[in-house]
Amino acid sequence: MTDIEPGVPLARLTTIGVGGPARAVARPRSVAELGEALRFARAEGLDVLTVGLGSNLLAADEGVDALVVRLEGELAAVEVMDAGLVAGGGATNAVCLHRARDAGLGGLEFASAIPGTAGGGVVMNAGAYGRDWSDVLVRALVVTAEDESWMAPAELGLAYRHSELGTTDVVARVEYRLEPGLPAEIKATVAELVARRKETQPTNKRTFGSVFKNPPGEIGAGRMLELCGLKGHRIGGAMISPKHANFIENADGATSADCVALMVEARRRARDQFGVELEREVVFAGLAELPATT
Numbered sequence: 001m002t003d004i005e006p007g008v009p010l011a012r013l014t015t016i017g018v019g020g021p022a023r024a025v026a027r028p029r030s031v032a033e034l035g036e037a038l039r040f041a042r043a044e045g046l047d048v049l050t051v052g053l054g055s056n057l058l059a060a061d062e063g064v065d066a067l068v069v070r071l072e073g074e075l076a077a078v079e080v081m082d083a084g085l086v087a088g089g090g091a092t093n094a095v096c097l098h099r100a101r102d103a104g105l106g107g108l109e110f111a112s113a114i115p116g117t118a119g120g121g122v123v124m125n126a127g128a129y130g131r132d133w134s135d136v137l138v139r140a141l142v143v144t145a146e147d148e149s150w151m152a153p154a155e156l157g158l159a160y161r162h163s164e165l166g167t168t169d170v171v172a173r174v175e176y177r178l179e180p181g182l183p184a185e186i187k188a189t190v191a192e193l194v195a196r197r198k199e200t201q202p203t204n205k206r207t208f209g210s211v212f213k214n215p216p217g218e219i220g221a222g223r224m225l226e227l228c229g230l231k232g233h234r235i236g237g238a239m240i241s242p243k244h245a246n247f248i249e250n251a252d253g254a255t256s257a258d259c260v261a262l263m264v265e266a267r268r269r270a271r272d273q274f275g276v277e278l279e280r281e282v283v284f285a286g287l288a289e290l291p292a293t294t
Ligand SMILES: Cc1cc2nc3c(=O)[nH]c(=O)nc-3n(C[C@H](O)[C@H](O)[C@H](O)COP(=O)(O)OP(=O)(O)OC[C@H]3O[C@@H](n4cnc5c(N)ncnc54)[C@H](O)[C@@H]3O)c2cc1C
Pocket: 015, 049, 050, 051, 052, 053, 054, 055, 056, 057, 071, 089, 090, 113, 114, 115, 116, 117, 118, 119, 120, 121, 122, 123, 124, 125, 126, 127, 128, 161, 169, 170, 171, 172, 202, 203, 207, 208, 209, 210, 283
């Protein structure tokens, strides 16, 4: 049985560095241990919160009354196959990309600036530069307290930053289809994409990535919030990034309440100025849904 550790602060498990204690944290290292952890949660009547790198997660200051699951060991390992990779759900995108490049496999470069895991990528259908997980995903092994099954993208219901997976579905393995590529060319593409990111986004600050999804239409959420005059706007220790208005930075001891207050303000201004109801992209843990703007 995997160890269950009580009271770990979510602030330590998220890139924004905000959030109170989880009821308990399990760190399964195999599919069997993961199944046991999920059955333990079910038996104890606990919600499950799987956390990858916590790079798109905002957790409540009061903590989260759930069993947090962090995938480790073989569930965070990466193997090269003929024309792709099999990654543990907890494998970081950076490690997947390195392994792919060294094996002369291209196609994952778009993920170079996405600081998450293979499982988090599937659940969020993460993407950048016109590509997303659905372009490279062959299938994902989804484990629940009851069973495990390999699911293809269509079964996962992947859409823009969305999948149909529920909170007790854990992505334990991810199979990627990649194509032959020269390591030097892959390296050059990654360097170029990372440099572009650094110019436009606060990559060296504590954030949780995009706050809102881009609404339909010409103007992205970041540009919209910039036109609302929100760059640099601060509540408590949280600040709308002066570099990109669709990011919130933990400027100085931010709380989740500070971040939520900024989100409420940003949605109100976007509604007033553009008539648009922005939809959050960041996943909330232990937090109430944002109030409607009308
Ligand atoms: C600086 C920065 C830049 C970013 N740029 C981008 C970008 O360009 N494009 C983009 O799409 N995103 C971007 N993000 C957001 C984030 O990196 C992605 O959404 C990423 O895929 C989240 O992965 P994660 O492992 O950190 O997931 P987490 O943040 O840990 O979790 C996100 C959601 O996925 C669930 N989850 C995580 N792992 C699993 C699993 N194995 N099984 C089941 N559920 C799981 C969680 O429960 C939660 O619901 C950025 C974030 C930052 C901080």
